[in-house]
Amino acid sequence: MKMGSAFLLIMVSILGTAIDGCNCKIAQFIFGDSLFDVGNNQYLAGSLAKANLPWYGIDYGDGLPNGRFTNGRTVSDIIGDATGMPRPPAFLDPSLTEDVILKIGVNYASGGGGILNETGTYFIQRLCFYKQIELFRGTQEMIRRKIGKQEADKFFQNARYVVGLGSNDFINNYKMPVYIDSWNYNDQSFLNYLIGTLRQQLQLLHKLGARKLMLLGLGPMGCIPLQRVLSTSGGCQEKTNQLAVRFNQAASKLIKELSKSLPNAGFKFADAYDIVRHVISNPGKYGFSNVDSPCCSFGPIRPALTCTPASKLCKDRSKYFFWDEYHPSDSANLIIADEIMKKLGFLFRGNHTVVPSP
Numbered sequence: 001m002k003m004g005s006a007f008l009l010i011m012v013s014i015l016g017t018a019i020d021g022c023n024c025k026i027a028q029f030i031f032g033d034s035l036f037d038v039g040n041n042q043y044l045a046g047s048l049a050k051a052n053l054p055w056y057g058i059d060y061g062d063g064l065p066n067g068r069f070t071n072g073r074t075v076s077d078i079i080g081d082a083t084g085m086p087r088p089p090a091f092l093d094p095s096l097t098e099d100v101i102l103k104i105g106v107n108y109a110s111g112g113g114g115i116l117n118e119t120g121t122y123f124i125q126r127l128c129f130y131k132q133i134e135l136f137r138g139t140q141e142m143i144r145r146k147i148g149k150q151e152a153d154k155f156f157q158n159a160r161y162v163v164g165l166g167s168n169d170f171i172n173n174y175k176m177p178v179y180i181d182s183w184n185y186n187d188q189s190f191l192n193y194l195i196g197t198l199r200q201q202l203q204l205l206h207k208l209g210a211r212k213l214m215l216l217g218l219g220p221m222g223c224i225p226l227q228r229v230l231s232t233s234g235g236c237q238e239k240t241n242q243l244a245v246r247f248n249q250a251a252s253k254l255i256k257e258l259s260k261s262l263p264n265a266g267f268k269f270a271d272a273y274d275i276v277r278h279v280i281s282n283p284g285k286y287g288f289s290n291v292d293s294p295c296c297s298f299g300p301i302r303p304a305l306t307c308t309p310a311s312k313l314c315k316d317r318s319k320y321f322f323w324d325e326y327h328p329s330d331s332a333n334l335i336i337a338d339e340i341m342k343k344l345g346f347l348f349r350g351n352h353t354v355v356p357s358p
Contacts, residue, residue: 027105027155028088029139031132032164032216034111034327036076039067039090040127041111047125049112054309055296059317059330069111070323071295072330076162078337091135098146105159106139108132114168115198118181122172129165129201137208156209163202164216166251169194170243171221187243195250202258202267212266215255218244219276225294226325229302234292236280248273275339279332280321286335288321295320295329 030036034049041047051057051069059072067090068074073081080087088105089096096106110127112120120126127135144152173179174190185193205213221227222240231237248271255269283291295314296307304311307324314320323329328336 026158026160027101027103028085028160028162029105029136029210030076030088030107030109030162030164031129031136032107032109032162033113033168034069034109035167036074036107036109036162036164037067037069037090037111038074038087038107038109040092040107040109041125042067043090043092043094044110044125044127047112047123049110049120049123049126051111051307053307055307055311055313058313069327070330070333071317073333075328075333075337075340078334079341082337082341091139098142101139101143102146102155106136108135109164112168112172113165114173115165115194115201116169116173116181118179119169119173122178129163129198133201133204133208136205140208153209157211159210159212161205161210161213162216163205163213166194166198166218166247167221167244170218170240170247171224171227174243175240187246191243191246191250194247195254198251199254199258202254203262206258206262206265211264214268214270215251217248217251217269217271217273219272220244220280223277223280223292224326225292225322226303226305228292229325241277244273270340272336272340275336279335279339283321287319288331289316289319290314291321293320294322294324296324 034051037051041050042052051067052065054065055071057063057065057068057071060066060068077087079085086104088107089100091106091108108127110132112123112126113128113132114120115129117128117130119128140152140156143155146152147155174181174185176182181190202213202215220236220241221244222237227237227240228234252269252271255267259265259267279286279288280291283289293302294304294307295317296311298304298310299312303325305325317329318331320329321332
């Protein structure tokens with residue numbers, strides 16, 4: 001549910017390009033955790049990881065909760081808007097149709113989800129990566145029935161894929177003594193287990209047609225408010241941050257290997273760690289006055305874990321980097337998205353110009 005996986009460079013797909021024989025546009029399929037969830041968990045009746053209460057969504061649209069784990073937009077929303085991309089709806093949205101999928105794509109992201117099946121089990125219901133891939137397989141069957149196998153294969157091979165998971169596997173699994181993984185592994189063996197599982201999942205997505213895929217790295221997850229409040233000093237937990245750094249190094253290496261070994265694979269890795277750490281280390285430069293505690297909280301009662309109608313809001317939401325104990329605020333996401341486009345946008349430029357957020 002957090003920072004990590006987080007910092008999306010979705011985009012810069014070629015919307016509007018038609019596929020021969022089908023009036024379909026190049027769509028995007030998003031797999032991720034709460035940083036990318038746009039409402040899937042709202043439709044999981046037993047899930048304890050939901051953003052369906054005020055004050056989530058207070059700065060988005062009509063100000064009502066919409067399933068996003070922040071007060072406003074996600075990083076993917078902002079980058080998509082800046083590059084002319086529509087926002088793919090949640091897979092579990094009852095209004096989703098084949099026509100919408102063919103035009104926009106789908107978002108399978110789920111708060112609490114991880115690379116590993118066992119991650120986030122205390123949230124009761126959540127969609128792990130394997131489950132999200134299973135739902136994607138079902139989506140393919142729907143589209144094949146709609147336009148035929150040949151055209152569907154073209155559609156999915158021309159689509160763009162974004163994967164942003166991993167933080168929960170550390171924070172809501174390995175770092176929690178209630179999980180057996182925290183007893184069965186050390187740092188290196190758990191990392192090997194995680195990357196090995198991710199390798200199989202990305203190979204499976206490729207087998208299902210994914211050719212253009214972006215994997216998002218983890219941010220400094222030891223600096224989220226929940227990790228700070230659990231430390232003795234109140235500062236960032238550097239050991240946790242180092243786990244993110246090591247994951248990013250291994251994931252980057254994996255993506256390079258898969259891009260070389262899998263036929264026609266155009267896989268990319270986006271490491272946002274340095275960007276986020278720089279903002280947290282230099283808050284004034286980016287207009288923030290608070291980068292260590294959540295805007296929505298119960299005041300001195302910490303950690304509150306989630307934002308509720310009984311929570312108190314900070315006076316100026318634009319000055320807080322974090323919205324709740326886990327997630328960035330809209331203002332933070334705006335800064336992150338802008339920096340990502342400036343730093344990594346060239347990977348997707350092609351014939352398109354990457355423009356900054358408003």
